[in-house]
Amino acid sequence: MKVLHVYRTCYPETKGGLEQAIRYICKGSGEQGISNTILTLGSENKEYDFEGSRIIVIKKNLEISSNGFSFKLIQRFRQLSKEHDIIHYQYPWPTGDLLSLFAYKKPSLVSYQSDIVKQKLLKKIYQPLEQYFLSRVDRIVASSPQYAQTSENLIKHRNKVDVIPLAIDESTYPEIDDGVVTTWKERVGRGFFLFVGVLRYYKGLQYLVEAAKISGLPVVIAGDGPEREALQDYIKQHELTNVKMVGFISEEDKVALHTLSKAFVFPSHLRSEAFGISLVEAQMFGKPIVSADIGTGSSYVNKNGETGITVPPADGALFAQAMQQLANDDELCQRLGQRARERFNKEFTAKRYADNYIALYHQLTTSS
Template identity: 75%
Template sequence: MKILHVYRTCYPETKGGLEQAIRYICKGSTDNGYKNTILTLGDEDKEYEFEGTRIIVVKKQWEVSSNGFSLKLINKFRTLSQEHDVIHYQYPWPTGDLLSLFAAKKPTLVSYQSDIVKQKLLKLIYRPLELIFLSKVGRIVASSPQYAASSINLQQFSEKVDVIPLGIDESTYPEVTQEKLEEWRATVGEGFFLFVGVLRYYKGLQYLLEAAKISGLPVVIAGDGPEKGALKQYIQENNLANVKMVGFIDEDDKVALHRLSKAFVFPSHLRSEAFGISLVEAQLFSKPIISCDIGTGSSFVNMHDVTGITVEAANPHALSEAMCLLHKDKDLTDRLGSSARQRFEEYFTSKRYTDNYIKLYQSLV
């Protein structure tokens, strides 16, 4: 069976959580005899193979609100859609919705990652195309029961919604050396509260900084993004010596920081955060999680008083109290961390993730 994946980026072109998720679907299904092609946009036209997947990059001509496009994409997509058995889209990506109008008549599905939250004006303009796309696609995959139940779009098309939680492949994470651990221990210490991710507006990191100010507990923020300047300014203005921003890090550095940390903090406060693959990574490393209950997949991954603590969104005092609780109670921290690892093994392995998609592909064909 041949699967065509369509999204604005992919691994290894960029290395975010969704790119990894697409990678794991391709890698796992390739191991089961499937043929995968990814059609994406980039800085130049190129084609190559990665982990058995054919990757076709079309040069982006313009971009509006992170939505890139190229006229050459239409003809390339039309040809590829004729050659493949199933077309797998990702939402939100309005360009993908537009491309679907030019697709050959093949079985289709879309992985619904998040509602469009911030771009309200553009959403009004885009709404007719969105409805056509979601009406035509064969199946819609939500990443958690919570998101399937709370998204207006998913409620509207509930009769064709499946739930497949995201997963990660433990074997792709490097073994950290003692030298690397010591390097980071000398830089940031250990027993800190860790955040890893892109520094975006919906991550709620301003509330984490306020919580660090209230509690005085050590916090390490790893990642880069649009909010970096504002966060650094807050740290300087409030003399937060207990907060360290370490910038973008490689995979071995990430593993080292997880090993040295006490817990993972995930203060995302808006529905733009539909799941949070970094939560699953924390569970892989047996770390308890502090997250906010925003009615999305983050509360499916992190179960309150089972794998961590969930608190009210945009509430720095609640974040601070949860941090202080884990800081003072080692037995609780250990219990939650152990349960976190068990939940990872039960729900979020790449094998379970891939197997569920393979079953869905088979049912479509």
């Protein structure tokens, strides 16, 4: 069986959460005899093999609102669609929707990662193509039951929606020596509340620093992004010596910070946060989580009272209360962290993820 994956980027070209998800599907299915090709865009034309998958990068000609395009991409996609048995798209990526118009008739599916929330004007222009695309693919995969039940697009096409939660591959995380942990311990201490991620508008980090102001508890924010300056201004204005922003970190640094932390905090307050792969990472490290319940995949990962504590979104005071509850109860932290690790083992391993997609691929080829 040959599967063609289509997305604007891929691992190792870039190393975000979705790129990793595509990587795990290809790696896991490749180990079971499926041949994978990834067609993507980049700064130059190139082709190479990675972890058993064929990666074809087409030079990007232009980009509008993070949506890249190349005329050569259409020609190459049409050729590859003829050679493969299944076409696997990712949403949202309008260029992928456009490419589907040029595909040879083959079984197809799309992994639906998130609704388009912010670009409302462009969404109206794009909507006819989007709806045509979603109506033509054979299956749509949501990343959580919550998203499948609350997304207008997924509700509209509920008769062909499957749910396959995202996952991570523990074997890809580095083992670190004690020196790295010691260096970070000297810099930020231990027993802090950790956030790791891109500092974006929907991450609700203003409520996290407000919670830190209210509670006085130690918080470490790792990552960079558009909200960095606003957060730094708030921290300076309120003299929050208990909040440390450490910027972008390596994978080794991330392991060290999780090792030293008491719990993971995830204050995302808008539906733009469709899942939150960093929550799964925290569970892999056996850490309890404090998160906002926004009714998306993040609410699926962190179960209130089982793997952590959830609070209503956009409420710094309630977030502070939940943090204080964990700070005051080491036994509760240990119990929630243990259950978090158990949930990771059951729901979020890369093997489980790949196996579910393999089963879906077989369904598509046998029913076509």
